[in-house]
Amino acid sequence: MFEQELQRYFGFSSFKQGQQEVITRLLNYQSAAAIFPTGAGKSLCYQLPAMLLPHLTLVVSPLLSLMKDQIDFLQEHGIPAARLDSTLSRNDYTAILEQARRGELKILMISVERFKNERFRHHLERMRVSLLAIDEAHCISEWGHNFRPEYLKLPVYAREFNISQVLLLTATATEQVIGDMCRKFAIPREHVTVTGFYRRNLFLQVTPTREADKIKQLAERIRQAPHDPTIVYVTLQKTAEEVAEALRARNISAAPYHAGMPNEDREQIQNRFMAGELACVVATIAFGMGIDKRDIRRVIHYDLPKSLENYSQEIGRSGRDGNVSLCEVLANRDNLNILENFVYGDTPEYEAIHKLLLMIKQQQHFIWEVKLTQLSTDLNIRLLPLNTLFVYLDMEGLIRPKYTYFEEYSFKHLLGAADIINQFQGERREFLGALFGCCETKKTWTYVDIPLLLARYQTDRQRVIAALEYFEEKGWIELQAKQAVDVYDIMTQGFEVDMVAEKIFTLFHTKEAHEIQRIHRMVEFFESETCLSRRLAGYFGERLAEEACGHCSVCQQGKVAIQRTIALSPLSTMDMAGLTREFVSIAGKHATPLNVTKFLCGIQTPIFTRLKIRNLPHFGALERYPFAEVNAEAAKLC
Incomplete structure (x- = not known):
C-alpha cells in the first residue's frame, strides 16, 4: 500500500520500519504519533501524506537548520514546499504566504512562535490545512528534556484554526513523556508507533x-x-x-x-x-x-x-x-557544575515572581497587554523561564492568553497614497482616506497610528491589518510590523499573592530538582557496570533480548570511573571582593547575592545582557564550582 506513491514522489522502493503504519493512519484521517530514533525516517511520515491529503500540511519545527535541510530535500524532489523564517526578504515572505493561501504549496514549515504573529494569523485563517505535523514533539512535556512552553499552545492553535489532524514526531521520549504528549493532543495510545532506539552499528x-x-x-x-x-x-x-x-x-x-x-x-x-x-x-x-x-x-x-x-x-x-x-x-x-549551573540559571527569584503577581493584582482592567522582552528585563527572568511562568499562571487560572499583536506598523510607499485611494469607491475610499490621514512619514518609512484611526473612524483593527496586507500583496507598499505585544485575559484578582508566589516558586524548584536528577542519572549511565546499549534502550522503554551488545566500552573493556581531574582551590581562599568589584560597581542595586552568584558562575540574565556584564573580566570565573557553595560565599560578601 502506497509503495507506488513512495516511488513516484521520493524514488524509494520500500518503507522503513514503522513508516507505513503511521502514513496509513494519517491517510485514514486519524491523528498519530511516531517515536522513531534519529535518522529512522520520521520526516517521510508527513512528507508522503502531504502529497496525498487534499490541502496544506503545516509543519512546526524548532530550528532553522532543520527547516532548511527539509525544504532543500523536498524541492529537489519537485514537491511544492517552503518555510517561513526571519531570514526571508519581505517579498519572499509575502510570496510564500500567497502561495499557501492559493493552495499552491503542499508543505509549509514554521516555528511555533509564528502562530502568535498577527500577520501570519491573518493569512492562516484564509488557508485550508489538512495536517499539523509537530517535530520535536517532546517539547510539549514539562517532563521532557527540552520543554518549550510555547508548545503547550499547539493544541489550542489546532482547534482555533480548525486543523483536525495532528502528527507528533520525536526521537527521544520516555513512556512518561509519550503519555503526556498524547493526552495534550487527545491521541489514543494505540495510535502511537514506537520503532525502538537500539542501533546495532x-x-x-x-x-x-x-x-x-x-x-x-x-x-x-x-x-x-x-x-x-x-x-x-x-x-x-x-x-x-x-x-x-x-x-x-x-x-x-x-x-x-x-x-x-x-x-x-x-x-x-x-x-x-x-x-x-x-x-x-x-x-x-x-x-x-x-x-x-x-x-x-x-x-x-x-x-x-x-x-x-x-x-x-x-x-x-x-x-x-x-x-x-x-x-x-x-x-x-570537571564540567558537571557548569551543566547544573545552566539549570539553576533558569529558576526565577521569588521576589520576581511576587512582583509579577502584584502587577496582575493591581491591573485596573481585565485585559493585560505585555511586552515580554521588556518584562523579561524588568523582572530579570530569561525569556524561556518567563514563558514557563506564564504557563504556570495560566494553569493556576489567573490569566489566559488571547493573542499577540504588533504595536507598530510601518510601510514604504511603492505607489502614492492618492493613487492607492483612487483604486476604490464609496465607503472603501472613505476608509482609506481616514487610514492615510492617520499616518506619519519619517524619512522613508510611514507609520500607521492605529489607535488614532480606530478613534476617528468606525472600524476594527482586523480591517486595518487586512487593508495593509492587501496593499503589500498588490505591490503598492512594502510593509513591516514590529514590537510584539502579548494580550492576556486576567481571570481573577482574588488571589493571595504570597501564597501563589510560594506555590509557583515551589513548582520551579521541583522542575529544577528534576533537571539536576537528569544530569546525575546520565553520569550513573556512563559509569554503568552493564551493557550501555541495553541500558540506553531500557531508559526509553525498549527491552533488548541480548544481555550484552558487544559494541560498547562496557562489553569490551568493562566499567569505568569518571573522576574530577582539576583540583579546585577552596572558595574560602578566593578574593571574592576582587572578583566582583567591577560587577558590583556596574550592577548597582542588581548586585544581589543571587546575581553575584550568577555572574561568578557565568550564567547570563536579561539585566546582564543590558549592562554588558559578559564582557567583564571575571564573568564565569567560578563556573566549575557548585552553585550553592558560590551562593553561600556571595551571601557573606553582600
Missing part, C-alpha cells in the same frame, strides 16, 4: 580523560581517519571556538558552530559540512537537529551531554547509512 565508548589531555586525545582520535565526517559536541560557545582553533593549530580541518554566531556564518559552515568540504564541526547543541548527513562516522562528546535524551539524540546523528560509527564521550566530572 553504533559503538558506544566512554573514555575517562583528564581535562588537560582532552585536546590531545581528541586530535589523536580524529587523525586516525582525518576525512571522516565528525561532530564534536561541547557545552559552552567559548569552548566551541577554543577547541576548533586548537584542532586547526594541529592541522585538522575544523570549524566552530554555536548560537552566538551570525546566521550566515552558521549556514555556511553547515553547507560546507553537508557537502563534505569540512570534516569536523565543533558545536554546541545548536548544531545537528534535522541534519540529514548519512555518513557521519564520529560523534564525540568533548564535554558531558546535558541528559540521556540529549546524548541519544546527538549520537543518533552518526551512522545513518548503517555503517559502523563511533560515539565517544571524553568523560570527567
Whole structure:
C-alpha cells in the first residue's frame, strides 16, 4: 500500500520500519504519533501524506537548520514546499504566504512562535490545512528534556484554526513523556508507533580523560581517519571556538558552530559540512537537529551531554547509512557544575515572581497587554523561564492568553497614497482616506497610528491589518510590523499573592530538582557496570533480548570511573571582593547575592545582557564550582 506513491514522489522502493503504519493512519484521517530514533525516517511520515491529503500540511519545527535541510530535500524532489523564517526578504515572505493561501504549496514549515504573529494569523485563517505535523514533539512535556512552553499552545492553535489532524514526531521520549504528549493532543495510545532506539552499528565508548589531555586525545582520535565526517559536541560557545582553533593549530580541518554566531556564518559552515568540504564541526547543541548527513562516522562528546535524551539524540546523528560509527564521550566530572549551573540559571527569584503577581493584582482592567522582552528585563527572568511562568499562571487560572499583536506598523510607499485611494469607491475610499490621514512619514518609512484611526473612524483593527496586507500583496507598499505585544485575559484578582508566589516558586524548584536528577542519572549511565546499549534502550522503554551488545566500552573493556581531574582551590581562599568589584560597581542595586552568584558562575540574565556584564573580566570565573557553595560565599560578601 502506497509503495507506488513512495516511488513516484521520493524514488524509494520500500518503507522503513514503522513508516507505513503511521502514513496509513494519517491517510485514514486519524491523528498519530511516531517515536522513531534519529535518522529512522520520521520526516517521510508527513512528507508522503502531504502529497496525498487534499490541502496544506503545516509543519512546526524548532530550528532553522532543520527547516532548511527539509525544504532543500523536498524541492529537489519537485514537491511544492517552503518555510517561513526571519531570514526571508519581505517579498519572499509575502510570496510564500500567497502561495499557501492559493493552495499552491503542499508543505509549509514554521516555528511555533509564528502562530502568535498577527500577520501570519491573518493569512492562516484564509488557508485550508489538512495536517499539523509537530517535530520535536517532546517539547510539549514539562517532563521532557527540552520543554518549550510555547508548545503547550499547539493544541489550542489546532482547534482555533480548525486543523483536525495532528502528527507528533520525536526521537527521544520516555513512556512518561509519550503519555503526556498524547493526552495534550487527545491521541489514543494505540495510535502511537514506537520503532525502538537500539542501533546495532553504533559503538558506544566512554573514555575517562583528564581535562588537560582532552585536546590531545581528541586530535589523536580524529587523525586516525582525518576525512571522516565528525561532530564534536561541547557545552559552552567559548569552548566551541577554543577547541576548533586548537584542532586547526594541529592541522585538522575544523570549524566552530554555536548560537552566538551570525546566521550566515552558521549556514555556511553547515553547507560546507553537508557537502563534505569540512570534516569536523565543533558545536554546541545548536548544531545537528534535522541534519540529514548519512555518513557521519564520529560523534564525540568533548564535554558531558546535558541528559540521556540529549546524548541519544546527538549520537543518533552518526551512522545513518548503517555503517559502523563511533560515539565517544571524553568523560570527567570537571564540567558537571557548569551543566547544573545552566539549570539553576533558569529558576526565577521569588521576589520576581511576587512582583509579577502584584502587577496582575493591581491591573485596573481585565485585559493585560505585555511586552515580554521588556518584562523579561524588568523582572530579570530569561525569556524561556518567563514563558514557563506564564504557563504556570495560566494553569493556576489567573490569566489566559488571547493573542499577540504588533504595536507598530510601518510601510514604504511603492505607489502614492492618492493613487492607492483612487483604486476604490464609496465607503472603501472613505476608509482609506481616514487610514492615510492617520499616518506619519519619517524619512522613508510611514507609520500607521492605529489607535488614532480606530478613534476617528468606525472600524476594527482586523480591517486595518487586512487593508495593509492587501496593499503589500498588490505591490503598492512594502510593509513591516514590529514590537510584539502579548494580550492576556486576567481571570481573577482574588488571589493571595504570597501564597501563589510560594506555590509557583515551589513548582520551579521541583522542575529544577528534576533537571539536576537528569544530569546525575546520565553520569550513573556512563559509569554503568552493564551493557550501555541495553541500558540506553531500557531508559526509553525498549527491552533488548541480548544481555550484552558487544559494541560498547562496557562489553569490551568493562566499567569505568569518571573522576574530577582539576583540583579546585577552596572558595574560602578566593578574593571574592576582587572578583566582583567591577560587577558590583556596574550592577548597582542588581548586585544581589543571587546575581553575584550568577555572574561568578557565568550564567547570563536579561539585566546582564543590558549592562554588558559578559564582557567583564571575571564573568564565569567560578563556573566549575557548585552553585550553592558560590551562593553561600556571595551571601557573606553582600
